[in-house]
Amino acid sequence: MNKTNVPSPATPADLLEALQAARADLTPELRKLADFLLENPFEIGVCSIRQLAAKADVKPNTLVRLSRSLGIESYDSFREVFRDEIRQGRETYPDRARWLQSLAQRGEMGALYVASAESAIDNIESLFASIDHRLIEAAARDIVAARRCYVLGVGVNNAVARNFAYLAGMAIDNVHALPQGGTLPVDGIARAGAGDIVIAMTFRPYRREIVEAVDAARAKGVRVIAVSDSPVCPIMVNAQHRFTVPTETPQFFISTIALTAFFEVLIAFIIAEAGEDVVASIESYHAQRQALGIYVEEKDWKT
Numbered sequence: 001m002n003k004t005n006v007p008s009p010a011t012p013a014d015l016l017e018a019l020q021a022a023r024a025d026l027t028p029e030l031r032k033l034a035d036f037l038l039e040n041p042f043e044i045g046v047c048s049i050r051q052l053a054a055k056a057d058v059k060p061n062t063l064v065r066l067s068r069s070l071g072i073e074s075y076d077s078f079r080e081v082f083r084d085e086i087r088q089g090r091e092t093y094p095d096r097a098r099w100l101q102s103l104a105q106r107g108e109m110g111a112l113y114v115a116s117a118e119s120a121i122d123n124i125e126s127l128f129a130s131i132d133h134r135l136i137e138a139a140a141r142d143i144v145a146a147r148r149c150y151v152l153g154v155g156v157n158n159a160v161a162r163n164f165a166y167l168a169g170m171a172i173d174n175v176h177a178l179p180q181g182g183t184l185p186v187d188g189i190a191r192a193g194a195g196d197i198v199i200a201m202t203f204r205p206y207r208r209e210i211v212e213a214v215d216a217a218r219a220k221g222v223r224v225i226a227v228s229d230s231p232v233c234p235i236m237v238n239a240q241h242r243f244t245v246p247t248e249t250p251q252f253f254i255s256t257i258a259l260t261a262f263f264e265v266l267i268a269f270i271i272a273e274a275g276e277d278v279v280a281s282i283e284s285y286h287a288q289r290q291a292l293g294i295y296v297e298e299k300d301w302k303t
Contacts (some may be wrong), residue, residue, distance in 0.1 A: 005177075011169070012041065013082055013130075015081055016037075016231055018086075019237070033058045036055070037066075044079055053090065063075045069199075077227050101287065112250060113252070114248040116249070122246070124258055125249065127262060128261075130244065135241065137273070138271055139266065139269075140273045142240070143172075143225075143272065144172065146195065147196050149168075152178050152185045152199065152214070153200075153202075154202075154207050154209060158177070159261060160256060160259055162262060164266070165177035170269050174283035185209050192217060194221040196223075200225070201259070206234060214239075224238070224239040224240055225239065226239035226243070227243045229244070
C-alpha cells in the first residue's frame, strides 16, 4: 500500500481528497473505514477513536493505520483538522413516507414544518460553507471553453438539468440537457468526444444509467463534472471537477434546494466567464421575446 502525501497544513477537504484518491490501494478493512469517513465526515471531529471505530465497525487501531497511510502520525492529529469545521450530519428513516404519515396521525405537522425549514437552511449553509468558489469558477471556465456541454440527470434531476440548460442557453449555445424524450442518457453522448464536457448528477440510491453514461463519456475522452451527495459516488472517480451537494430532508425524496442553488451559482459564473458577447446574446434573446409579445405588459394587467 502506497502512502498518500497530504498537503501541509492540511484542511478537511485535503484529507477527504486524499482518502478518495487512496481508496483503490487500501486494504479491505481500511477501505471500509475510508468509505465511512467520506460519507460521514462530521463524525471525525466530534467522536473519540473508540466511538468512531464502533460506528465504522472496525478496530480502533484501524483509525491509526489509516491516518498513517495518509502521512499523519496519529489519529488525534488527523481528527484535529476536522474539529469545529465539518458539521454535516445525516439522519435517515427506514420508511420516510410512513414516518411522514405518522406525524399527521399524532398531530405533529408543525414539527414537520420546522424540520423542513431547518433542513433547507442547513443544506444551503453547508453548500456555501463547503465549496470553494474557485472550484466553481474553474468548472465554469471549462464549460465556456468546451465544444459542447451535456447535462445528465434523470428523475427529479432531469428537471434541474433542463432548467440549467435553458438558462445557460440564453448566454451560450453549447449546453444540452440529457436524456431527451424516450432516450437513455448514454444515447445523447454518442457523438461526444475530446473537447466536450459532461455535467452528471446522481444521488443515493445512485442511478445506473448515469454511472454508465459517465463511464462511456470518459472512454471517449470527455471531461466530467460530477455532482453528488457523497465523495464515494461512482461518478466522482476520476472526474475533473467534483462537487458534493447536501440533499438532506425529512421527506422521503431528496431535497433539490441546495442543488438548484449550486447550478444558479454555476450559471452566474458561466456568464461572468463567457466574455462581452454574452451580454448581447442575452439582450437579443429577451428583445425577441418582447417583440413577439410573450411577456404581459404592465399596462395590460394594471387596467
